[in-house]
Amino acid sequence: MTLHDALDAAAEQAMTGRRLDATVALARARRERRTPAGLLRAVAGATLRRGPAALAAAAAVLLLVFLSWPALGRQGESGGGPAGRPNAPVGIPDRLWKPPPWTPLVTDRPIAAAGVALLDESGNGYLVSADGRDYRRLPVGLSRLSARFVVLSPDGRRVVWGGEGRLDGPATGSSAPYGPSVLHLLRLGGPAREIRLPDAGLGSEIAQLAWAGDGRTLYVTGSVVTSLVGNGAFKIDRRIWRLTETADRTWTVTEVCRSCETGITTRADGVLVQADPGTVPRLDPAGTTWRTDAPGVWTVPGPSGQFLLEPGGRRAVAWANESNNWPPPTWMLAVFTGRGSDLAPGVKRLALASSDGIPDVRLLTWTDQGILAVFTRSASYRVETTLEWASPQDGARRVITRVTTTGDGWALPVSVSARVASSGVVVAGGRPSTSPWTPDALRYLVFTTTSGRIVLGGAAMLSTVAVLRTGIRRRKATVRRGQSPRS
Amino acid sequence: MRDEAAFTAFVAARGPALLRLGWLLTADADAAQDLAQEALTRLVRHWDRLTAGSQQGNPEAYARATMRSIWIDSWRRRHGWVLEPLATTADDASPVTDPQDASSDRLDLDRALRLLAPRQRAVLVLRFYEDLTEQQTARALRISTSTVKSQARDGLARLRTLAPWLDPACLDPATPDDETDPEREVVR
Numbered sequence: 001m002t003l004h005d006a007l008d009a010a011a012e013q014a015m016t017g018r019r020l021d022a023t024v025a026l027a028r029a030r031r032e033r034r035t036p037a038g039l040l041r042a043v044a045g046a047t048l049r050r051g052p053a054a055l056a057a058a059a060a061v062l063l064l065v066f067l068s069w070p071a072l073g074r075q076g077e078s079g080g081g082p083a084g085r086p087n088a089p090v091g092i093p094d095r096l097w098k099p100p101p102w103t104p105l106v107t108d109r110p111i112a113a114a115g116v117a118l119l120d121e122s123g124n125g126y127l128v129s130a131d132g133r134d135y136r137r138l139p140v141g142l143s144r145l146s147a148r149f150v151v152l153s154p155d156g157r158r159v160v161w162g163g164e165g166r167l168d169g170p171a172t173g174s175s176a177p178y179g180p181s182v183l184h185l186l187r188l189g190g191p192a193r194e195i196r197l198p199d200a201g202l203g204s205e206i207a208q209l210a211w212a213g214d215g216r217t218l219y220v221t222g223s224v225v226t227s228l229v230g231n232g233a234f235k236i237d238r239r240i241w242r243l244t245e246t247a248d249r250t251w252t253v254t255e256v257c258r259s260c261e262t263g264i265t266t267r268a269d270g271v272l273v274q275a276d277p278g279t280v281p282r283l284d285p286a287g288t289t290w291r292t293d294a295p296g297v298w299t300v301p302g303p304s305g306q307f308l309l310e311p312g313g314r315r316a317v318a319w320a321n322e323s324n325n326w327p328p329p330t331w332m333l334a335v336f337t338g339r340g341s342d343l344a345p346g347v348k349r350l351a352l353a354s355s356d357g358i359p360d361v362r363l364l365t366w367t368d369q370g371i372l373a374v375f376t377r378s379a380s381y382r383v384e385t386t387l388e389w390a391s392p393q394d395g396a397r398r399v400i401t402r403v404t405t406t407g408d409g410w411a412l413p414v415s416v417s418a419r420v421a422s423s424g425v426v427v428a429g430g431r432p433s434t435s436p437w438t439p440d441a442l443r444y445l446v447f448t449t450t451s452g453r454i455v456l457g458g459a460a461m462l463s464t465v466a467v468l469r470t471g472i473r474r475r476k477a478t479v480r481r482g483q484s485p486r487s
Numbered sequence: 488m489r490d491e492a493a494f495t496a497f498v499a500a501r502g503p504a505l506l507r508l509g510w511l512l513t514a515d516a517d518a519a520q521d522l523a524q525e526a527l528t529r530l531v532r533h534w535d536r537l538t539a540g541s542q543q544g545n546p547e548a549y550a551r552a553t554m555r556s557i558w559i560d561s562w563r564r565r566h567g568w569v570l571e572p573l574a575t576t577a578d579d580a581s582p583v584t585d586p587q588d589a590s591s592d593r594l595d596l597d598r599a600l601r602l603l604a605p606r607q608r609a610v611l612v613l614r615f616y617e618d619l620t621e622q623q624t625a626r627a628l629r630i631s632t633s634t635v636k637s638q639a640r641d642g643l644a645r646l647r648t649l650a651p652w653l654d655p656a657c658l659d660p661a662t663p664d665d666e667t668d669p670e671r672e673v674v675r
Binding site for chain 1: 491494495497498499502503505506507508509510511516519520523524527528530531532596597600611612615616618643653
């Protein structure tokens, strides 16, 4: 007797009286085929069995898509042509919408120049092309945090965005109050650069960003945590850094000021102007003392927050709370007139009617057309946001753009390129696609698929699952080692 | 399915063989029946392709391969298909004293098989009952060929200890010709 025969005999005796039921198998197969999973399995099985035919069909579809790519591209582009085309009119769009989630990334489908930068309630940043017709999404996921700032360079060809460490939060178990502050600098059409602001290892917080006129220099103000006092208290030091783009497209970070106030802006000639500089010594790029009476350094009395200079650099405007009394606080646009090297304390108030119900104003730029600002007002359970010109003479305001809020949230303009603003032109704003099933979205989907992102993402997910599964199985196997599986 | 009568006839004819394979794989009659029944359900989906057309296949080979893969997958998932605890362990298992009693033989081979580690039993069943080559066994169990060899050697040695009444020649089977026909599939 062979082992085969012995096994067969033992099995035969063990299974005496047992039988298989063909009708049960047939009924079960019929039932499974009727379920969605069964149908899917049947289709998948048939497809796999007809491997060459299925592959040929898939290849044909892909070929068709790629052959029709130019046609799809023409349909997807707006009527005014791509942004930045010499003949396209450049201006501020008269309407702004919150772009949908399927808006293409600016790194995937670059635009030549941006006119307006938007920021939504979730910290997602968007760009609107200089002709106001195309929307692009910023890859804020790079920073692992929501964007707090999105600022366009004067020519609209560079954009900086970033978040402060507070959003990221300190590491678990760390006593640092903030995480590091991260900035992303993108030259449209090029790669994004990630820059971490230098800190003392305890984190930092960004306060304000200002581009110099050449678009290759960026000033950043923020606070660096210098020491922990105890009981959760910490000391901070206000800093100003200058980021400069070098010839090889990298960025260098230089600390230009320590223990200084945070209000900054840049003059048309690129000179950094600081608000209420205080008395603590600070450093300029060469390491010498930054003096308030040094050439090129202006002081602005009064408000220390956000302010703007007029193109000639003789006047500044700030959004200030005139009274600390409550209620109600009285808000004003304050215009300071320059006198000598300093701006005189003579303040001109631009009246804002109290009935406006304006809780917030964001100053964007000051051009020959006036002061461009975003006014947000509450009106019966909804928020209205407008982009307006305000006259520095009498405070008269002219609405340019209404921001359309939809049921899925809002995106507010947070930056306008000086090139677009100074043009004084208002163009018809193109509405972003309301449906994902547009040629543009289809192209984006195909692009991301064919570029392997989905494949790579899936592979990474499967690999992670496989590694975890293997680890769990090995752990279990280690526990069971030495035992009979049936004991 | 176009020909349900043929399928029913197939089940009647080859069902016992499938049940036997199921028992050898699982060492449990109920589990063996479930395993074979599941394999038949899957066979129904492919019956037309396997029995008709130019690419006619072997339904029983398909069913046996399906049973093997179902069992191996489930065994690998559960790290041993634990069906019921045993009162005795391998170390205190005593051999049978009446080698002529067929019933005792069956019981003790049953017990001996249960006392083998699942991988050892799988290797023995696939190698010496299903007559797979070492490479095919290694591929089916997703282990190396050398592991197949060592597991087969250890499994046979353990069987000699657990079931000494078995013919020594039975436990020293000739090695199937692995190199000359690696893809063969024996159907009983």
